[in-house]
Amino acid sequence: MGIFIFKAPFSRLIRCIIPFTYFFFYQSGVISRTYSLMMLGFMLSALFYKERNEKPFRFIAALSVICGASAYGILLAAGISIAWLWEILGKQASVDKTRLFLKSRVFHALLILLVYNILLLLCIYPFDDTFGMTVSDNRSTIVMIIYMFLMAPSNAICCIEPRVGVMSPETLLISIFVSILIDILLFRLAKKVNKLALFIVPYMILSIFASFIYFSIHHTGVITMLYLFLLWCFFDGMLNDSDEVNLLQKSNELNQKWLRYASRALISIVIGISVYWSVSASVRDVFTNYGTGRETAKFITDNNLDSKNIMVAWLRNKNEKTGEIHDDYNYLQGVLVLAYFDKNIFYNFNNKLDNKCYLLHSINTDNSIVDELIKNHYPEVLLGTDSEYYTFGSDIKMEDFALVKSVHGARIWKDITIDDRQYVYIRKDLLKNYPNLHELNIEDERVD
Numbered sequence: 001m002g003i004f005i006f007k008a009p010f011s012r013l014i015r016c017i018i019p020f021t022y023f024f025f026y027q028s029g030v031i032s033r034t035y036s037l038m039m040l041g042f043m044l045s046a047l048f049y050k051e052r053n054e055k056p057f058r059f060i061a062a063l064s065v066i067c068g069a070s071a072y073g074i075l076l077a078a079g080i081s082i083a084w085l086w087e088i089l090g091k092q093a094s095v096d097k098t099r100l101f102l103k104s105r106v107f108h109a110l111l112i113l114l115v116y117n118i119l120l121l122l123c124i125y126p127f128d129d130t131f132g133m134t135v136s137d138n139r140s141t142i143v144m145i146i147y148m149f150l151m152a153p154s155n156a157i158c159c160i161e162p163r164v165g166v167m168s169p170e171t172l173l174i175s176i177f178v179s180i181l182i183d184i185l186l187f188r189l190a191k192k193v194n195k196l197a198l199f200i201v202p203y204m205i206l207s208i209f210a211s212f213i214y215f216s217i218h219h220t221g222v223i224t225m226l227y228l229f230l231l232w233c234f235f236d237g238m239l240n241d242s243d244e245v246n247l248l249q250k251s252n253e254l255n256q257k258w259l260r261y262a263s264r265a266l267i268s269i270v271i272g273i274s275v276y277w278s279v280s281a282s283v284r285d286v287f288t289n290y291g292t293g294r295e296t297a298k299f300i301t302d303n304n305l306d307s308k309n310i311m312v313a314w315l316r317n318k319n320e321k322t323g324e325i326h327d328d329y330n331y332l333q334g335v336l337v338l339a340y341f342d343k344n345i346f347y348n349f350n351n352k353l354d355n356k357c358y359l360l361h362s363i364n365t366d367n368s369i370v371d372e373l374i375k376n377h378y379p380e381v382l383l384g385t386d387s388e389y390y391t392f393g394s395d396i397k398m399e400d401f402a403l404v405k406s407v408h409g410a411r412i413w414k415d416i417t418i419d420d421r422q423y424v425y426i427r428k429d430l431l432k433n434y435p436n437l438h439e440l441n442i443e444d445e446r447v448d
């Protein structure tokens with residue numbers, strides 16, 4: 001953000017407020033913190049973009065930061081590189097021009113970036129037993145294509161996603177209208193500064209991957225970073241030397257009267273709503289128990305339950321298209337509890353002897369690993385939620401267990417709080433050993 005505040009080609013007010021908008025201040029700064037590295041890559045890439053042909057290795061180094069931060073970074077850096085190649089070779093390609101390009105420093109820099117990304121892809125290439133969220137992804141490709149082009153732009157700027165909470169038809173129409181407006185404005189700007197490829201190619205690649213492979217709600221912030229990068233590149237070098245010349249005055253220089261008014265309104269909406277999200281999320285973060293891991297871990301420690309045979313519910317996925325039930329034995333509902341222990345306390349998570357307290361993202365298709373882990377283990381403590389999407393297995397009779405703790409937590413997204421629960425059960429024949437614990441009514445907890 002320091003790079004943005006002191007180097008971005010926008011008005012001083014905009015440069016000072018943008019760091020406090022939602023995706024930069026809260027989402028990347030507090031929750032999805034690894035995306036701060038991608039943000040650094042975009043800031044450096046925007047800073048070096050203007051001199052990319054004169055100093056290509058510096059620009060490539062900045063793109064490498066984006067690539068190293070996330071697989072999405074690899075896609076976006078590829079799109080930026082393709083747009084760069086199109087600028088050099090696409091319009092008037094010839095044998096002589098291509099020969100000169102192959103001898104240039106730009107080609108050597110791009111070659112280094114290609115090799116680096118091949119190494120990254122080898123590192124992240126999945127094993128045969130790798131399990132990902134795509135197994136349970138029920139969204140159709142058509143729906144995702146519509147979302148990426150008609151809703152994602154506004155959701156990355158100033159609208160709430162339709163997948164979070166319930167959206168009225170009016171709110172959905174506003175989201176689509178704002179997305180179309182954003183696309184039109186960016187298209188006109190890109191065309192005016194001869195950077196259409198830079199606008200179209202990276203987002204097109206991202207949209208194809210998101211539609212056909214995988215996209216989650218927190219990836220919306222990646223679109224926000226891309227838009228800020230694009231605007232920096234569009235306006236860099238266009239403004240006067242004086243810092244007093246701002247973005248709206250530049251619209252006059254472009255002789256686009258309608259763009260000036262639309263930009264003024266859009267910038268006000270974008271910054272105002274996004275800052276509101278930051279304030280709302282921060283307040284909720286302070287006064288809300290984010291997640292259930294910390295409080296559940298404290299309950300386990302305070303009652304010396306970590307020495308017991310603790311079994312945790314695993315995730316059950318139902319594919320709405322096929323009706324097929326798939327149990328994900330890798331992802332356990334209470335995995336966040338392990339962040340507060342120096343060893344694995346769940347005997348049905350990974351292999352307890354290895355003390356691996358993190359998700360391996362591998363799946364055992366014949367259930368033999370889980371069967372071996374729970375064999376001859378009659379669980380004394382259960383952790384799970386009151387949901388059909390979690391299961392302890394058919395051999396567990398819930399009437400043999402007493403609910404003794406209901407941990408209330410929440411997840412925060414923009415100005416929405418999403419309820420999160422964690423239930424702790426103890427086998428009833430052991431409850432007498434814990435006089436300070438009492439059986440709770442599950443129906444009361446559901447209402448609460």
